Amino acid sequence: MGKIGPIMMIAVSATLWGIIAIFVRKLALLGFTSMEIVTLRVVTAVLLLGIIGITKYPGQMKIRFVDSKYFIGTGIFSIVLFNWCYFTAINQMSLSFAVILLYTAPTFVVVLSYLFLKENMDSRKIISVIGTLIGCALIVGVSFNDSPTINLVGILTGLGAGFGYALYTIFGKFALVKYRPFTVTFYTFLVAAVTLLLFTDLIEKRSMLVSGEVIIYGVSLGLFPTVIAYLLYTKGLEKMESSKASIIATVEPVAATLLSVFLYKENFGMLQFVGTVIILLSVILINLPKQPIELIKTGLQHK
Secondary structure, eight states, X not given: OTTHHHHHHHHHHHHHHHTHHHHHHHHHHTTOOHHHHHHHHHHHHHHHHHHHHHHHOGGGSOOOGGGHHHHHIIIIIIIIHHHHHHHXXXXXXXXXXXXXXXXXXXXXXXXXXXXXXXXXXXXXXXXXXXXXXXXXXXXTTOOGGGGGGOOHHHHHHHHHHHHHHHHHHHHHHHHTTTSXXXXXXXXXXXXXXXXXXXXXXXXXXXXXXXXXXXXXXXXHHHIIIIIIHHHHHHHHHHTSOHHHHHHHTTHHHHHHHHHHHHTTOOOOOHHHHHHHHHHHHHHHHHHSOSHHHHHHHHHHHHX
């Protein structure tokens, strides 16, 4: 697969996450709340993954009960916590600030990877994290006029969204030591689906769930930015440092911005362009090979 394979998997998964607005906006218009859409997403994903697992990967459907802690981590503390915090933050402050706080995730991953996975904390990672934060801020067009909407609950839940978003990468890395990417993805969404069904009223809307449009957009939501995206991300994560994967995944707001421009005809100004360039440069920086730099240093030492 080489070094480029995992990078492409992470980038493609982030791009698929970036197009999620297509399905979410349509389902919202059809009468579903934000958390009902999340529940629909994870339940559909579990059903699709279950079919795939039974037919193609039956040997990967088994886990040891003692290892369920990993999937409680990825399913509840990541998927459920991230979505609950994110939607709460959106209701407490402007969308721009909520998005910025969500994309503190790479910072959390770099720190947590250093503490728990013993990954190196070098200058390139730090510069890349700062670059992605600045790039995201420019892309969503944060305005100082939004500052009155900032409040403590919004800040804490926004940071909670970033922390929850980061935890998938950390718990997922531990789970990948024992299990294949498919197993990790399936049990993540199984735990998340069971948890969300207990706390939402989606089942009461069963008459809406059988309509043609809901089935098309619901299945598409569960397939493209969920099953395929998380399988690719988890597979890429298997071959890559957690901190690098989280930084590469910040191409998601780039993809979302391009989607908003070409599909929804939303504005794309100079700030968004500069932000996009900064994020892409940060992703390139984190993936530059170290060998050429080391060779130059070695050559200078020999001289």
